[in-house]
Amino acid sequence: MNRKDFLKKSFIGLTVLTAAGGASACLNGCSSSTAPADIDFTLDLNDSANAALRSVGGSRNVNGVIVVCSSNGSYIAVQSNCTHEGATLSWQQTNKRFYCPEHGATFAQTGSVLGGPAKSNLVSYNVTVNGTLIRVTS
Ligand code: FES
Known part of the structure:
Protein backbone atom coordinates (compact mmCIF):
# COMPACT_ATOMS: atom_id res chain seq x y z
CA MET A 1 0.00 0.00 0.00
CA SER A 31 -34.21 13.85 21.32
CA SER A 32 -35.26 12.26 18.06
CA SER A 33 -38.96 12.85 18.50
CA THR A 34 -40.92 15.61 16.92
CA ALA A 35 -44.45 16.37 17.97
CA PRO A 36 -47.03 16.71 15.23
CA ALA A 37 -48.05 20.30 14.53
CA ASP A 38 -51.27 21.79 13.18
CA ILE A 39 -53.34 19.05 14.77
CA ASP A 40 -57.09 19.20 14.21
CA PHE A 41 -59.07 15.99 14.11
CA THR A 42 -62.29 14.64 15.57
CA LEU A 43 -62.98 11.17 16.90
CA ASP A 44 -66.54 9.89 17.15
CA LEU A 45 -67.15 7.56 20.08
CA ASN A 46 -69.81 5.82 17.99
CA ASP A 47 -67.08 4.68 15.58
CA SER A 48 -65.90 1.18 16.52
CA ALA A 49 -62.28 2.25 15.92
CA ASN A 50 -62.66 4.56 18.93
CA ALA A 51 -64.33 2.00 21.20
CA ALA A 52 -61.41 2.04 23.67
CA LEU A 53 -62.14 5.69 24.39
CA ARG A 54 -65.59 4.84 25.78
CA SER A 55 -63.99 3.45 28.96
CA VAL A 56 -61.95 5.24 31.62
CA GLY A 57 -58.31 4.36 31.01
CA GLY A 58 -58.88 3.58 27.35
CA SER A 59 -56.61 5.17 24.78
CA ARG A 60 -56.04 5.41 21.07
CA ASN A 61 -53.02 6.47 19.01
CA VAL A 62 -53.98 8.48 15.97
CA ASN A 63 -52.15 11.05 13.84
CA GLY A 64 -49.12 10.97 16.13
CA VAL A 65 -51.26 11.76 19.16
CA ILE A 66 -52.31 9.50 22.02
CA VAL A 67 -55.83 10.32 23.21
CA VAL A 68 -56.86 9.02 26.63
CA CYS A 69 -60.14 8.83 28.50
CA SER A 70 -58.66 9.91 31.84
CA SER A 71 -61.92 9.99 33.76
CA ASN A 72 -65.57 9.77 32.94
CA GLY A 73 -66.15 12.18 30.06
CA SER A 74 -62.69 13.73 30.32
CA TYR A 75 -60.00 13.29 27.72
CA ILE A 76 -56.38 14.26 27.40
CA ALA A 77 -54.12 14.19 24.36
CA VAL A 78 -50.34 14.39 24.00
CA GLN A 79 -47.83 13.48 21.31
CA SER A 80 -47.61 9.70 21.09
CA ASN A 81 -43.85 9.45 20.68
CA CYS A 82 -41.42 9.68 23.57
CA THR A 83 -39.20 12.76 23.61
CA HIS A 84 -36.17 10.60 24.38
CA GLU A 85 -35.82 8.48 21.25
CA GLY A 86 -39.28 8.41 19.81
CA ALA A 87 -40.75 5.13 21.05
CA THR A 88 -44.53 4.90 21.18
CA LEU A 89 -45.95 5.73 24.60
CA SER A 90 -48.71 3.96 26.42
CA TRP A 91 -51.10 5.18 29.09
CA GLN A 92 -51.05 3.68 32.59
CA GLN A 93 -54.43 4.32 34.18
CA THR A 94 -53.38 2.99 37.60
CA ASN A 95 -50.59 5.55 37.87
CA LYS A 96 -52.34 8.12 35.66
CA ARG A 97 -49.24 8.68 33.57
CA PHE A 98 -47.74 8.04 30.17
CA TYR A 99 -45.08 5.35 30.08
CA CYS A 100 -42.34 4.63 27.55
CA PRO A 101 -41.66 0.90 27.25
CA GLU A 102 -38.30 1.51 25.54
CA HIS A 103 -36.27 2.94 28.44
CA GLY A 104 -38.88 3.60 31.12
CA ALA A 105 -39.47 7.35 30.92
CA THR A 106 -42.71 8.53 32.50
CA PHE A 107 -44.79 11.63 31.87
CA ALA A 108 -47.65 13.29 33.76
CA GLN A 109 -51.09 13.83 32.25
CA THR A 110 -49.95 17.31 31.29
CA GLY A 111 -47.02 15.85 29.36
CA SER A 112 -44.35 16.99 31.82
CA VAL A 113 -41.48 14.62 32.50
CA LEU A 114 -41.85 12.61 35.72
CA GLY A 115 -38.91 10.28 35.20
CA GLY A 116 -36.04 10.01 32.71
CA PRO A 117 -34.16 9.36 30.65
CA ALA A 118 -36.42 11.71 28.70
CA LYS A 119 -35.61 15.35 29.48
CA SER A 120 -38.22 17.16 27.38
CA ASN A 121 -41.92 17.37 28.10
CA LEU A 122 -44.48 15.98 25.70
CA VAL A 123 -46.52 18.41 23.66
CA SER A 124 -50.10 18.35 24.86
CA TYR A 125 -53.12 19.21 22.75
CA ASN A 126 -56.49 20.80 23.42
CA VAL A 127 -59.42 18.46 23.71
CA THR A 128 -63.06 19.49 23.51
CA VAL A 129 -65.98 17.10 23.90
CA ASN A 130 -69.33 17.64 22.25
CA GLY A 131 -71.63 14.69 22.80
CA THR A 132 -69.89 11.70 21.25
CA LEU A 133 -67.40 13.85 19.36
CA ILE A 134 -63.89 14.40 20.72
CA ARG A 135 -62.01 17.15 18.93
CA VAL A 136 -58.22 17.39 19.32
CA THR A 137 -56.45 20.59 18.26
CA SER A 138 -53.01 22.16 18.56
S1 FES B 1 -37.39 6.19 23.91
FE1 FES B 1 -38.64 6.63 25.63
S2 FES B 1 -37.33 6.54 27.34
FE2 FES B 1 -36.06 6.14 25.63
Missing part, protein backbone atom coordinates in the same frame (compact mmCIF):
# COMPACT_ATOMS: atom_id res chain seq x y z
CA ASN A 2 1.40 3.33 -0.99
CA ARG A 3 1.01 6.55 0.94
CA LYS A 4 -1.95 7.73 -1.16
CA ASP A 5 -3.89 4.48 -0.59
CA PHE A 6 -3.08 4.56 3.12
CA LEU A 7 -4.41 8.11 3.51
CA LYS A 8 -7.51 7.31 1.46
CA LYS A 9 -8.34 4.24 3.58
CA SER A 10 -7.59 6.11 6.80
CA PHE A 11 -9.97 8.90 5.78
CA ILE A 12 -12.77 6.42 5.02
CA GLY A 13 -12.19 4.63 8.34
CA LEU A 14 -12.21 7.91 10.24
CA THR A 15 -15.44 8.96 8.53
CA VAL A 16 -17.14 5.67 9.47
CA LEU A 17 -15.95 5.92 13.08
CA THR A 18 -17.11 9.53 13.34
CA ALA A 19 -20.55 8.64 12.00
CA ALA A 20 -20.83 5.70 14.39
CA GLY A 21 -19.69 7.86 17.30
CA GLY A 22 -22.30 10.45 16.47
CA ALA A 23 -25.02 7.83 16.38
CA SER A 24 -23.84 6.38 19.67
CA ALA A 25 -23.89 9.78 21.35
CA CYS A 26 -27.41 10.31 20.08
CA LEU A 27 -28.53 7.03 21.61
CA ASN A 28 -27.46 8.37 24.97
CA GLY A 29 -29.46 11.54 25.07
CA CYS A 30 -30.60 13.07 21.82
Whole structure:
Protein backbone atom coordinates (compact mmCIF):
# COMPACT_ATOMS: atom_id res chain seq x y z
CA MET A 1 0.00 0.00 0.00
CA ASN A 2 1.40 3.33 -0.99
CA ARG A 3 1.01 6.55 0.94
CA LYS A 4 -1.95 7.73 -1.16
CA ASP A 5 -3.89 4.48 -0.59
CA PHE A 6 -3.08 4.56 3.12
CA LEU A 7 -4.41 8.11 3.51
CA LYS A 8 -7.51 7.31 1.46
CA LYS A 9 -8.34 4.24 3.58
CA SER A 10 -7.59 6.11 6.80
CA PHE A 11 -9.97 8.90 5.78
CA ILE A 12 -12.77 6.42 5.02
CA GLY A 13 -12.19 4.63 8.34
CA LEU A 14 -12.21 7.91 10.24
CA THR A 15 -15.44 8.96 8.53
CA VAL A 16 -17.14 5.67 9.47
CA LEU A 17 -15.95 5.92 13.08
CA THR A 18 -17.11 9.53 13.34
CA ALA A 19 -20.55 8.64 12.00
CA ALA A 20 -20.83 5.70 14.39
CA GLY A 21 -19.69 7.86 17.30
CA GLY A 22 -22.30 10.45 16.47
CA ALA A 23 -25.02 7.83 16.38
CA SER A 24 -23.84 6.38 19.67
CA ALA A 25 -23.89 9.78 21.35
CA CYS A 26 -27.41 10.31 20.08
CA LEU A 27 -28.53 7.03 21.61
CA ASN A 28 -27.46 8.37 24.97
CA GLY A 29 -29.46 11.54 25.07
CA CYS A 30 -30.60 13.07 21.82
CA SER A 31 -34.21 13.85 21.32
CA SER A 32 -35.26 12.26 18.06
CA SER A 33 -38.96 12.85 18.50
CA THR A 34 -40.92 15.61 16.92
CA ALA A 35 -44.45 16.37 17.97
CA PRO A 36 -47.03 16.71 15.23
CA ALA A 37 -48.05 20.30 14.53
CA ASP A 38 -51.27 21.79 13.18
CA ILE A 39 -53.34 19.05 14.77
CA ASP A 40 -57.09 19.20 14.21
CA PHE A 41 -59.07 15.99 14.11
CA THR A 42 -62.29 14.64 15.57
CA LEU A 43 -62.98 11.17 16.90
CA ASP A 44 -66.54 9.89 17.15
CA LEU A 45 -67.15 7.56 20.08
CA ASN A 46 -69.81 5.82 17.99
CA ASP A 47 -67.08 4.68 15.58
CA SER A 48 -65.90 1.18 16.52
CA ALA A 49 -62.28 2.25 15.92
CA ASN A 50 -62.66 4.56 18.93
CA ALA A 51 -64.33 2.00 21.20
CA ALA A 52 -61.41 2.04 23.67
CA LEU A 53 -62.14 5.69 24.39
CA ARG A 54 -65.59 4.84 25.78
CA SER A 55 -63.99 3.45 28.96
CA VAL A 56 -61.95 5.24 31.62
CA GLY A 57 -58.31 4.36 31.01
CA GLY A 58 -58.88 3.58 27.35
CA SER A 59 -56.61 5.17 24.78
CA ARG A 60 -56.04 5.41 21.07
CA ASN A 61 -53.02 6.47 19.01
CA VAL A 62 -53.98 8.48 15.97
CA ASN A 63 -52.15 11.05 13.84
CA GLY A 64 -49.12 10.97 16.13
CA VAL A 65 -51.26 11.76 19.16
CA ILE A 66 -52.31 9.50 22.02
CA VAL A 67 -55.83 10.32 23.21
CA VAL A 68 -56.86 9.02 26.63
CA CYS A 69 -60.14 8.83 28.50
CA SER A 70 -58.66 9.91 31.84
CA SER A 71 -61.92 9.99 33.76
CA ASN A 72 -65.57 9.77 32.94
CA GLY A 73 -66.15 12.18 30.06
CA SER A 74 -62.69 13.73 30.32
CA TYR A 75 -60.00 13.29 27.72
CA ILE A 76 -56.38 14.26 27.40
CA ALA A 77 -54.12 14.19 24.36
CA VAL A 78 -50.34 14.39 24.00
CA GLN A 79 -47.83 13.48 21.31
CA SER A 80 -47.61 9.70 21.09
CA ASN A 81 -43.85 9.45 20.68
CA CYS A 82 -41.42 9.68 23.57
CA THR A 83 -39.20 12.76 23.61
CA HIS A 84 -36.17 10.60 24.38
CA GLU A 85 -35.82 8.48 21.25
CA GLY A 86 -39.28 8.41 19.81
CA ALA A 87 -40.75 5.13 21.05
CA THR A 88 -44.53 4.90 21.18
CA LEU A 89 -45.95 5.73 24.60
CA SER A 90 -48.71 3.96 26.42
CA TRP A 91 -51.10 5.18 29.09
CA GLN A 92 -51.05 3.68 32.59
CA GLN A 93 -54.43 4.32 34.18
CA THR A 94 -53.38 2.99 37.60
CA ASN A 95 -50.59 5.55 37.87
CA LYS A 96 -52.34 8.12 35.66
CA ARG A 97 -49.24 8.68 33.57
CA PHE A 98 -47.74 8.04 30.17
CA TYR A 99 -45.08 5.35 30.08
CA CYS A 100 -42.34 4.63 27.55
CA PRO A 101 -41.66 0.90 27.25
CA GLU A 102 -38.30 1.51 25.54
CA HIS A 103 -36.27 2.94 28.44
CA GLY A 104 -38.88 3.60 31.12
CA ALA A 105 -39.47 7.35 30.92
CA THR A 106 -42.71 8.53 32.50
CA PHE A 107 -44.79 11.63 31.87
CA ALA A 108 -47.65 13.29 33.76
CA GLN A 109 -51.09 13.83 32.25
CA THR A 110 -49.95 17.31 31.29
CA GLY A 111 -47.02 15.85 29.36
CA SER A 112 -44.35 16.99 31.82
CA VAL A 113 -41.48 14.62 32.50
CA LEU A 114 -41.85 12.61 35.72
CA GLY A 115 -38.91 10.28 35.20
CA GLY A 116 -36.04 10.01 32.71
CA PRO A 117 -34.16 9.36 30.65
CA ALA A 118 -36.42 11.71 28.70
CA LYS A 119 -35.61 15.35 29.48
CA SER A 120 -38.22 17.16 27.38
CA ASN A 121 -41.92 17.37 28.10
CA LEU A 122 -44.48 15.98 25.70
CA VAL A 123 -46.52 18.41 23.66
CA SER A 124 -50.10 18.35 24.86
CA TYR A 125 -53.12 19.21 22.75
CA ASN A 126 -56.49 20.80 23.42
CA VAL A 127 -59.42 18.46 23.71
CA THR A 128 -63.06 19.49 23.51
CA VAL A 129 -65.98 17.10 23.90
CA ASN A 130 -69.33 17.64 22.25
CA GLY A 131 -71.63 14.69 22.80
CA THR A 132 -69.89 11.70 21.25
CA LEU A 133 -67.40 13.85 19.36
CA ILE A 134 -63.89 14.40 20.72
CA ARG A 135 -62.01 17.15 18.93
CA VAL A 136 -58.22 17.39 19.32
CA THR A 137 -56.45 20.59 18.26
CA SER A 138 -53.01 22.16 18.56
S1 FES B 1 -37.39 6.19 23.91
FE1 FES B 1 -36.06 6.14 25.63
S2 FES B 1 -37.33 6.54 27.34
FE2 FES B 1 -38.64 6.63 25.63
